[in-house]
Amino acid sequence: MPGFFMSFIATPQFMHFPEALPLQGGASIQDYTLAYETYGTLNAERSNAVLVCHALNASHHVAGVYEGQPKSEGWWDNMIGPGKPVDTNRFFVIGVNNLGSCFGSTGPMHTHPGTGRVYGADFPVVTVEDWVDAQARLLDRLGITRLAAVMGGSLGGMQALSWTLQYPERMRHAVVVASAPNLTAENIAFNEVARRAIVTDPDFHGGHFYAHGVIPKRGLRIARMIGHITYLSDDVMNEKFGRQLRDGLEPKYSTQDIEFQIESYLRHQGDKFSDYFDANTYLLITRALDYFDPARRHGGSLTRALAPVRARYLLVSFSTDWRFAPARSREIVKALLDNRRDVAYAEIDAPHGHDAFLLEDARYMAVVRSYFDNIAKELA
Amino acid sequence: MSETSTMQAIARLVPQGARVLDLGCGDGALLDLLQRTRGCTGYGVEYADANVLACVRRGVNVLQLNLEDGLAVFEDNSFDVVLQIDTLQHLRNAETMLRETARVGRHGIVAFPNFAHWPNRLSVLRGRMPVTRRLPYQWYDTPNIRVGTYKDFEVLAGKNRLRILDAFGLQDGQEVRFLPNARAGTAVFHFEHS
Numbered sequence: 001m002p003g004f005f006m007s008f009i010a011t012p013q014f015m016h017f018p019e020a021l022p023l024q025g026g027a028s029i030q031d032y033t034l035a036y037e038t039y040g041t042l043n044a045e046r047s048n049a050v051l052v053c054h055a056l057n058a059s060h061h062v063a064g065v066y067e068g069q070p071k072s073e074g075w076w077d078n079m080i081g082p083g084k085p086v087d088t089n090r091f092f093v094i095g096v097n098n099l100g101s102c103f104g105s106t107g108p109m110h111t112h113p114g115t116g117r118v119y120g121a122d123f124p125v126v127t128v129e130d131w132v133d134a135q136a137r138l139l140d141r142l143g144i145t146r147l148a149a150v151m152g153g154s155l156g157g158m159q160a161l162s163w164t165l166q167y168p169e170r171m172r173h174a175v176v177v178a179s180a181p182n183l184t185a186e187n188i189a190f191n192e193v194a195r196r197a198i199v200t201d202p203d204f205h206g207g208h209f210y211a212h213g214v215i216p217k218r219g220l221r222i223a224r225m226i227g228h229i230t231y232l233s234d235d236v237m238n239e240k241f242g243r244q245l246r247d248g249l250e251p252k253y254s255t256q257d258i259e260f261q262i263e264s265y266l267r268h269q270g271d272k273f274s275d276y277f278d279a280n281t282y283l284l285i286t287r288a289l290d291y292f293d294p295a296r297r298h299g300g301s302l303t304r305a306l307a308p309v310r311a312r313y314l315l316v317s318f319s320t321d322w323r324f325a326p327a328r329s330r331e332i333v334k335a336l337l338d339n340r341r342d343v344a345y346a347e348i349d350a351p352h353g354h355d356a357f358l359l360e361d362a363r364y365m366a367v368v369r370s371y372f373d374n375i376a377k378e379l380a
Numbered sequence: 381m382s383e384t385s386t387m388q389a390i391a392r393l394v395p396q397g398a399r400v401l402d403l404g405c406g407d408g409a410l411l412d413l414l415q416r417t418r419g420c421t422g423y424g425v426e427y428a429d430a431n432v433l434a435c436v437r438r439g440v441n442v443l444q445l446n447l448e449d450g451l452a453v454f455e456d457n458s459f460d461v462v463l464q465i466d467t468l469q470h471l472r473n474a475e476t477m478l479r480e481t482a483r484v485g486r487h488g489i490v491a492f493p494n495f496a497h498w499p500n501r502l503s504v505l506r507g508r509m510p511v512t513r514r515l516p517y518q519w520y521d522t523p524n525i526r527v528g529t530y531k532d533f534e535v536l537a538g539k540n541r542l543r544i545l546d547a548f549g550l551q552d553g554q555e556v557r558f559l560p561n562a563r564a565g566t567a568v569f570h571f572e573h574s
Contacts, residue, residue, distance in 0.1 A: 314436075330453060334453040337454065337455075338455060338458075340399075342441050343423075343441055345443045346432055346444045347444040347445070348429075349429075363429050363433065370433060370436045371436055374436075374439050
């Protein structure tokens with residue numbers, strides 16, 4: 001396993017921001033903290049920084065492992081690190097945990113500095129644009145005015161896209177993987193089912209469950225199960241589980257016991273998730289997904305919305321991804337073409353559904369590697 | 381068809397600084413040449429993974445799309461020149477793509493193997509499908525599903541109301557303007573829509 005030898009020690013860092021950050025929804029958040037990690041070395045020109053934006057359940061821990069925890073690889077460890085497609089021997093990579101998340105940055109489980117009470121359901125609604133603003137402030141503090149690239153997959157890709165609209169001069173390149181210019185009704189529908197599962201859990205207490213010393217685990221489990229189904233493809237699920245029974249060869253004819261392997265797998269995933277993820281965070285992040293729609297303020301025209309873009313783009317999608325389908329990436333391609341922007345687009349024929357963006361695929365890795373090789377040449 | 385002399389013969393047809401769309405751009409060598417030597421900008425469309433990767437390596441704007449799905453992502457007249465170099469013969473919807481080429485570009489440049497080149501005629505006279513350097517495949521495994529001649533294209537262009545600005549054959553990197561239908565392995569057409 002080459003990853004083992006390549007692993008390096010990652011150390012989370014924290015930056016406090018006393019000044020208020022105005023949010024798209026009208027509220028603001030102040031006295032907040034962002035958790036982040038950096039890998040590699042910022043060069044003297046401060047030109048080799050790559051910002052990696054995370055998706056729903058990930059964090060600032062993008063690559064490497066934590067001291068003494070060999071199994072704690074970052075969520076994009078196969079993509080980022082020494083000698084990896086995004087090579088930290090050449091690039092200074094930054095991962096940031098978004099506001100409202102539950103991995104170290106200020107979130108609903110923290111204390112509201114104004115009221116002295118835990119935010120809970122009172123944590124303000126944050127959007128993709130708000131996250132980008134917060135990330136931009138972090139870059140200001142790190143003394144980085146212009147990124148070599150901003151990159152992300154899925155919801156992270158939405159942030160990378162938004163970066164190129166909100167701060168068009170602050171990056172050379174944007175790498176947007178398995179993403180979309182907004183969510184379809186079906187996609188919002190999946191999010192809504194997940195949210196209802198959480199909100200209707202009796203342990204949710206309107207979002208103020210911390211005070212009750214409980215966690216709405218049932219809701220979280222079901223939310224995760226639904227999400228997980230949509231991240232895989234029918235083919236991969238069939239290949240992995242098919243109609244296999246969990247115990248023996250004969251069905252038990254029970255309505256409530258686990259009967260099929262796929263049930264066992266989903267329950268396991270749900271259990272794991274409910275142990276570490278915050279219920280309010282799940283609501284906040286799925287809402288940020290739902291709201292993202294840069295074309296909305298331009299009469300639905302993505303072409304007009306993308307007019308400010310200056311970055312050169314690499315877009316990647318995966319053929320069996322039905323949650324962020326290739327057709328959605330092609331919409332971004334078209335809007336960039338209409339604006340005569342530089343764009344390369346790879347549509348990888350991979351069986352793994354949406355999850356493909358996190359998995360090792362030689363073609364996918366090679367395209368990203370080549371693209372970053374060229375960025376490195378450009379900087380040299 | 382990627383020989384330098386042939387590529388240069390095609391490149392000469394592309395005006396300086398043109399905005400170019402190269403349909404079936406292969407490894408991106410022609411686009412790269414146009415960008416470096418003629419100040420062109422543009423995009424290549426390619427379907428094969430290895431070619432897409434080669435284009436990314438070269439820093440060419442490549443879009444991995446299936447031409448059989450059409451050119452819906454491109455607006456009318458959005459390019460100065462649309463190239464179809466050794467692409468037409470692989471397309472099931474060759475005529476539709478020709479029309480699409482004319483819709484998307486102000487000018488179109490199409491090059492394809494000329495089946496009426498004399499060695500091919502000789503081969504068929506002998507009763508066998510030609511296998512040559514230009515057409516290296518056996519009849520049962522050829523990716524060239526649209527086998528046409530220089531003259532055939534003139535007819536197709538007329539049918540689709542394309543105005544031919546220039547047409548010639550290419551053989552060993554040289555332009556063939558005398559009897560190109562018999563004397564050239566490659567047919568080249570430069571046209572605009574009327």
